Amino acid sequence: METGQPQNPKQAPGATGAESQPTDWAGIQHGFTTTNEPLREIGKRFGVTHAAIGKRARKEGWTRPEKQKPVSIKMAALDPRHQRFVQEYLVDLNGTQAAIRAGYSANTANEQASRLLANVKIQEAVEEAQRKLQDKLEINAERVIQKLATIAMADPRELVQNKVSCCRFCYGAGHKYQRSDHEMDADREDWERQGKDPQHFNEKGGAGFSLALPPVETCPHCAGDGVSRVVLKDTRDLSPAARLLYCGAKQTKFGVEIQMHNQLDVLDKLCRHLGIYATDNYQKSDPLSLRTMTDAERAVRIERMLADNPAMLGALNSVLGPGGEA
Incomplete structure (x- = not known):
């Protein structure tokens, strides 16, 4: 029997009655x-x-919200504004700018940053975040010190060299001006092209000049000093130490300048980290510190003191005599 309705009506999902509700x-x-x-x-x-x-x-084009990053225990102990300050401080470790970005007034940002960084809970949150970052990047104090030591001990000559070669007169016949083989051929062809007699061509000191040859000590022109030139090394093939020392190159009006990390600054950082300055200053300010040293440490210290003071060494020798005993 026909009813005017489809035999297999398709209801909208979720419809429970004869009439489906519009989807929200x-x-x-x-x-x-x-x-x-x-x-x-x-x-x-x-x-x-x-x-x-x-x-x-x-x-x-609907988009879902970003998932909230899990908050650490130390961060969870802070109120939202302090959490924002910690997050901003970790960007560049600039307390004043972090305070401004966290919503504090620019007029009082410096004082607010000092107050916030003195907060023990904020300090703990910063330290926790830094530890997590170090673990993620596999950075630790030992690795950093190793890198600094590598830079400090790297040989700058792997990047830039001052080479001294022979001058034009060192190996010339009779110490006359010497051409390279290519220069000799080019000058001779130019001479003949001008229609001049080849027999009258002046070979001067002959051919064979090469920058690979060392200076000649008896050369009357350079007196054995040769000619120096700066050679920049190919940075595509550097040792690991030289790669750390190298920090770029720039074109100047005088040519290419190779830039390197300041090795004295790196050494200074190493000395400060290892406490070398503190130990040395303590020994200088406390003459009795020699009493607390072992025999080996005392011997090294005294030897260093005498090496730095030749006058004291001479006076001591005069007192002790040739045998070394008074």
Whole structure:
């Protein structure tokens, strides 16, 4: 019997009665764009499939909110504004700028930064975050010190060299001006091209000049000093130490300048970290510190003191005599 209705009616998902309710796409969009609730859960609430939600989101360009990063225990103990300050401080370790970016007044940012950084809880949160970053990047004090030591002991000559070669007169016949083989051929061809007699061509000191040859001590022109030239090394093939020492190159009006880390500054950092300055200053300010040293340490210290003071060494020798005993 025909009733005027399709034999297999397709009801909209979630419809329970003869009449289906319109899908609340506005509510679905709100849940999609403001929460991280799984699509299946959103679909269950609104009576649609998660695939239909995904298709609609792609078509209309919906985006989901960023997932909140887990907050550490130390950070969780801070209020939101202090958390923001810690996050901003970790960007560049500039307390004043971090305070401004965290919403504090620029007029009092310096004082606020000092107050905040004196807060024990904030200090602990910063230290915790730095430890996590160090672990993530596999950076520790030992590795940093090793890198600094490598830079401090690197040989700058791997980057830039001052080479001394023979002058034009060192190996010339009779110490006359010497051409290279190419220069000799070019000058001879130019001479003949001008229609001049080849027999009258002046070979001067002959051919064979090469910068690879060392200076001649008896050369009357350079007196064995030769000619120096600066040679920049190819930075594509450097040792690990030289790669750390190298920090770039720039073109100047005088040519290319190779830039390197200041090795004295690096040594200074090493000495400060290792406490060399503190130990040396203590020994200088406390003459009795020799009493607390072992025999070996005392011998090294005395030897160093005498090496730095020749006058004292001479006076001591005069007192002790040739045998070394008074």
